[in-house]
Amino acid sequence: MxxxxxxxxxxxxxxxxxxxxxxxxxxxxxxxxxxxxxxxxxxxxxxxxxxxxxxxxxxxxxxxxxxxxxxxxxxxxxxxxxxxxxxxxxxxxxxxxxxxxxxxxxxxxxxxxxxxxxxxxxxxxxxxxxxxxxxxxxxxxxxxxxxxxxxxxxxxxxxxxxxxxxxxxxTVLLASDPGGKQLMIIQHLRNAIEENFRTKHSASDYAGMLHLTPNSLARIARMHFNKTLSDLIADRIIIEAKRELYLTEKTIKEIAYELGYEDEYYFSRFFKSKTDVSPQAYRDTVGFNRGAVC
Missing domain, CATH: 2.60.120.280 (Regulatory protein AraC)
Incomplete structure (x- = not known):
């Protein structure tokens, strides 16, 4: 080629x-x-x-x-x-x-x-x-x-x-987990993050929900997702923020509040630390194009 x-x-x-x-x-x-x-x-x-x-x-x-x-x-x-x-x-x-x-x-x-x-x-x-x-x-x-x-x-x-x-x-299950115990924990973790990421941002919150120690849940998350539990939660928040920035005309302050951040400037710094661009820059370069037909 x-x-x-x-x-x-x-x-x-x-x-x-x-x-x-x-x-x-x-x-x-x-x-x-x-x-x-x-x-x-x-x-x-x-x-x-x-x-x-x-x-x-x-x-x-x-x-x-x-x-x-x-x-x-x-x-x-x-x-x-x-x-x-x-x-x-x-x-x-x-x-x-x-x-x-x-x-x-x-x-x-x-x-x-x-x-x-x-x-x-x-x-x-x-x-x-x-x-x-x-x-x-x-x-x-x-x-x-x-x-x-x-x-x-x-x-x-x-x-x-x-x-x-x-x-x-x-759909292929991991051969190293024949009993399915860890896969069940992973599924519960995914469900917990999907239901609570807007209000609960701490890894310890999810460990408590799943009745596990933070260290135990962190090891399982690292093994299955190749990332820390904190990164997993942050990534889910960022994906939702990107969706809102793209699809809606909500202000950054409104989006931040809906995602559990009362301080929009703290949220903006968090967003930039994960994406390398500010929420406004993301909206300007990727976001909602009022003249486009999607």
Missing amino acids: LAQSVYTLVNQQNGNLSFKVFEFDNNSYFDHIQRNNYFTLIIITSGEGIATVDLAEYPFKENTLFAFYPYQPYMLQSKGPLMGVAIQFHHDFFCIYRHHKEIASNGILFNNIYQQPFIHLDENARKTLLNFVSEITGELKTEGLRRDEVIVSYLKIFLVLATRMKLEQQ
């Missing part, structure tokens, strides 16, 4: 990236921390290495599909040549939140704090997804009638298929 094989659509209103597909035959693009204001899908067709995502490390090899959401920090360090293809798209081109019922990818493929940010592809899955990338590339080479709509249609199918694949892989 050739690094110069790049096809891009630009938002004519603001000059920013709308959609991009490119092939790569080395790791120069991903060998440093990325924090992009758009979604990124990467299919590794050849090579292996270590992916650093949200400060956690995951080994990867060929036939892996990565899915990263806006401003999620990631870096791919390969042990040799790395080849593949990447798709990047902005919310204004295709709105994950608004198409949630159609594709169900938000919270599964993207914005999933409970699962690793990639899936493994068998040969059939790899060929199927790469075929859709080829169809998208073909459209990008033309100036055909309603080209953007055709690309969105292919992208939807790509996301639906990738989401199915991830759901199938999530």
